[in-house]
Amino acid sequence: MCKVVSKEFKAVVMRNRGHFRDYAELVPKAAQHFLKRAHDIPNSTGVEVSIYEPKRDPTHREGTFFVGCLVNGDAESLPEGMEYIRAGNSYATIRGKVTEMGQLYSELDKWIGEQGYQYGSPEHYILEVYCPVENDTEDVEVYIPIKSS
Structure with a gap:
């Protein structure tokens, strides 16, 4: 079920670049690399x-x-190669x-089209939040920025 929410995300992440067409391969590889260092992140939620x-x-x-992973609060000291995004x-x-x-x-x-919403400006990021589910395949929440009405 689709809905609209106003939300703020705080995350410690590693920056990557690549061709959009290659994201299906690039993103999981980058995530695996990140997870090897995730234990170094202060205030991590593990999400x-x-x-x-x-x-x-x-x-x-x-x-x-x-x-990366979501964090509680601001990140003051970050592991090398990581940055804080809000x-x-x-x-x-x-x-x-x-x-x-x-x-x-x-x-x-x-x-989004049926409801008459407009996509947000390019400086607003699209987010995928991965939610572990017991005894099942992982769920994902997809967040696409829209213009406030």
């Missing part, structure tokens, strides 16, 4: 997150993405199985 620069137009081929906005969101990621994005995009 994994991926944060993406939105694709501006068809000619925008390479983007920045971040992999992202707050109004978001259209949906939750589902991580194995159905493409379908979740399609459903959310369709819903």
Whole structure:
């Protein structure tokens, strides 16, 4: 089920770049690399997150993405190669199985259009928050920035 929320995310992340078409391979590899160092992060919630620069137009081929984990409070001292991100906005969101990621994005995009919402500006990031589920495949919450009405 899709809905709109106003939310602020705080995360400690590692910055990465790559071609949008390669994200399906690049993001999981970057996340595995990050997880090897996740125990060094102060105030970690243990909840994994991926944060993406939105694709501006068809000619925008390479983007920045971040992999990391949500944290409680501000991060004062960070492990080398990591940075602190604070992202707050109004978001259209949906939750589902991580194995159905493409379908979740399609459903959310369709819903945004049907509801008459407009996408947020390019400086607002798209977020995926990964939620472990007992005895099941991991869930993901997708957050797409929208303009406040």
